[in-house]
Amino acid sequence: MQSGAPEETATGEAAGREVTRQRVVEAAIGLLEREGREAVTTRAVAAAAGLQPPAIYRLFGDKEGLLDAVAEHGFHAFLATKHGAPEPEDPVEGLRAGWDLAVEFAVDNPALYALMYGEPSRAASAAFRTGMRMLKERVHRLALGGWLRVDEDLAVQIIHATARGAALTWLSLPEEARNPALLSILRDAMTNAVTDPEPAVRDTGPAGAARALRAALPEQTVLSGAERRLLREWLDRLS
Template sequence: MPRPRKRDYDSLRRDLIDAGGRLLAAEGPSALSTRRVAQETGTSTTAVYSLFGDKAGLVREMFLEGFERLAAAFDAVPRTADPVADLLALGDAYRANARDNPHLYELMFGRPVPEFRPDAEAGRRIRPTFDALVAACARCVDEGAFAPLPPHDIAVQLNALAHGLAGLELRGALGGGDDADAHWKRAFATLLKGLAA
């Protein structure tokens, strides 16, 4: 296969990552092979090796891409004069990203590929998403909306809540539509009430 042009490279990379994620989510780690991913995207295994090195490289890039999409979702949240509303908007962005990328979500936060463990460089690259949450929590504390608790600890609690809700929603355990919305709103309202100054 000839080396793809820059535009083709980005499109093919994304297609391969999404195909890998869909295979992993639908059929489990045994279905995730370079041959199957190539077939799903109508390309050759040479393209997979060229872009990712091997299957392990593909899995690593799937993991990183999930967090890049989450970071982009967080970056798109506007900053307003209300720190709590802005924090809740990050929660909405987290939820929307999970729903838009369910095929990458489990790899981001679980162990569906047992042999994959993020290396130190991957850890450094995904850190800004959690740092954005800590910064939003710090702003709530600094502006008096939250009790003077360590922002990192607040961020851990909010992250755990959002992760749990998103995981349940993706599995259909929160019901659909209005039911799922209500669970998210009530859960966050309860936690924020406990954090209020």
Template sequence: MIINSAERLLAESATGDISTRAVCEAAGVTQPVLYRHFGDKDGLLAAVADHVWENYLSAKRSTKNSDDALEDLRRGWDNHTAFALENPHAYRLVFGTALAARPAAMGEAMKLLVGITSRLAAEGRLLLGPEQAARVIMAANSGLALGLILRGDADQDPKQASYQSREATLRGILSGAEASASPAAQAATTLRAQLAESSDFTPAEAYLLNEWLDRFQAGNKTK
């Protein structure tokens, strides 16, 4: 009841801010009850953010992968942007605020994204490692979404802006991009991704191999 009331007030808010007093009045509880459940306002807002994000993340969890990881990545970007524009205040709670109590949604969203970039890396289609590529994509996608939310530029087509940002980001991380790494460095990225799925190495062997690949990729960046 408290989270549902807070979610409704957040969606109706013109500024994206809500007071605990208003939430308590809407939910029919006292403030001590609210604080007992959530600790403080940040705890409440983090819970609200996770509640709103759950519908989005549950849909992503249940979506079956296609045969093309790149198209799955593009679809994920578009869905992310659409969700942000439909739920601007809840989106900002995760990506645009510094809550003391961090929503869990960010971590799960990144985990799902790494799953897609790992598929791309295993296919030899990434210039970067899966985790680094996921961080680049998430930073670009969330930055674009926050920009669309905060600016609200009536002259800007959100779909076109999202498309341009998405494709520019992909050109920077995919092996067919103009700013490409050497074939040797690309091969090292692919090998690392495939070895991550292997159980043929001891932890010590895997650590040593990763160190060699790090040195190899670093050396090829300067050639």
């Protein structure tokens, strides 16, 4: 029993430290949303969390470390909304719904969103990378269905940039100047830039893709005649 006591003590201390970190992060978010980023000082956050200022430095290193933790909390909260949202059967509708979800999170959490996405350095967040991986998976499903108008990497960049730009632009406007049509028009522009009105591949999988490519093959001039014949043979096998 005695040999395990130090381990139990260390575990208890780690758990207590994590609870305190979470309390500080929540206090910082409260100040951020109520009074803006300038109000998030180590002294003010410590007071709101019921701690002395040196505790902030022990837990987060410095103010930037605290802000990084707040941003990470925001990314995790955003991921939770993604996991909780139902996935439409139509992949294009799923793309539009995911874009709307990102913008709605910004509208509901303006100061937190500005902290998360207003600085490129926040992209190092593990939760941010998880969100981008989910976006890439969504885009890959569109590609498999023959919906993409551009390549997958460019599609990911367009989707992310338009949602982020739309949200930050919306938040920068005075409330009386915020026209909901701005967001719907930008979402439609993103959809039109990334996807085709009808899928190029009717059947998912390599066979459907091979048939679609084979149908378009005679119209292209990049390949030589011998290359086209060889590619056609390969596509025939796949389809």
